[in-house]
Amino acid sequence: EAEVAQSPRYKITEKSQAVAFWCDPISGHATLYWYRQILGQGPELLVQFQDESVVDDSQLPKDRFSAERLKGVDSTLKIQPAELGDSAMYLCASSLVGVYEQYFGPGTRLTVT
Amino acid sequence: GQNIDQPTEMTATEGAIVQINCTYQTSGFNGLFWYQQHAGEAPTFLSYNVLDGLEEKGRFSSFLSRSKGYSYLLLKELQMKDSASYLCAVSYGNNRLAFGKGNQVVVIP
Numbered sequence: 301e302a303e304v305a306q307s308p309r310y311k312i313t314e315k316s317q318a319v320a321f322w323c324d325p326i327s328g329h330a331t332l333y334w335y336r337q338i339l340g341q342g343p344e345l346l347v348q349f350q351d352e353s354v355v356d357d358s359q360l361p362k363d364r365f366s367a368e369r370l371k372g373v374d375s376t377l378k379i380q381p382a383e384l385g386d387s388a389m390y391l392c393a394s395s396l397v398g399v400y401e402q403y404f405g406p407g408t409r410l411t412v413t
Numbered sequence: 414g415q416n417i418d419q420p421t422e423m424t425a426t427e428g429a430i431v432q433i434n435c436t437y438q439t440s441g442f443n444g445l446f447w448y449q450q451h452a453g454e455a456p457t458f459l460s461y462n463v464l465d466g467l468e469e470k471g472r473f474s475s476f477l478s479r480s481k482g483y484s485y486l487l488l489k490e491l492q493m494k495d496s497a498s499y500l501c502a503v504s505y506g507n508n509r510l511a512f513g514k515g516n517q518v519v520v521i522p
Contacts, residue, residue: 331508342417342500342512343456355507391455399443399463399508404455 302326304405306392312411318380321408325373325394331355333402334367334377335391343391349375350397382412415439415511419501422517425491433486433516435501443504447475447486450498450515459486459499488518496520 305324313319325332331350335343346365348356351372360367364383369375379386389409393402416438425431437445444463448456462468462477462484474487486499498515505511 342514401458406455
């Protein structure tokens with residue numbers, strides 16, 4: 301069964317350092333999402349891509365976060381510089397275009413010290 | 414903006430039935446999803462409602478009333494493996510999802 305891949309699974313970094321997360325969606329899924337989930341909360345959308353274009357990045361803190369999906373397949377989310385409040389689970393999801401279920405990857409657990 | 418409200422936690426006995434409620438206020442409503450999330454894992458899809466009424470899928474059923482902005486997830490014949498957080502998510506706009514905080518269900522023997 302096809303799955304969304306993410307790496308790394310865990311990342312510990314010091315504040316003010318740069319960190320990057322990678323996501324490979326299910327083949328054929330044109331829509332890709334990055335979410336942030338704080339413990340005890342539901343996932344919060346950071347950015348949505350359709351193919352290589354950003355559809356929604358209204359909740360992305362653009363002063364420190366950036367996301368790209370250059371060839372419309374895999375994607376990278378970057379934080380520079382990391383802050384203590386960025387400690388969270390970062391989830392990537394993908395779906396077909398339209399209103400379909402989103403398939404989530406295993407996530408990257410980020411700890412900023 | 415989107416506003417989704419769920420109770421935070423409930424405890425139930427193995428074999429019992431639990432109902433998890435979700436109320437929402439949203440614009441551009443497409444449908445409502447339920448996801449299950451075990452601790453430390455990614456959410457997995459359970460159900461999707463776009464029309465009013467009850468959708469049944471094995472031990473899980475989901476209900477939607479669009480006029481009331483209300484949904485519930487019904488879990489029957491509870492098993493220990495059902496201990497998880499259950500997330501209500503509203504689809505709006507271009508299949509954007511707004512999630513509730515999740516309802517933590519604890520199943521006890």
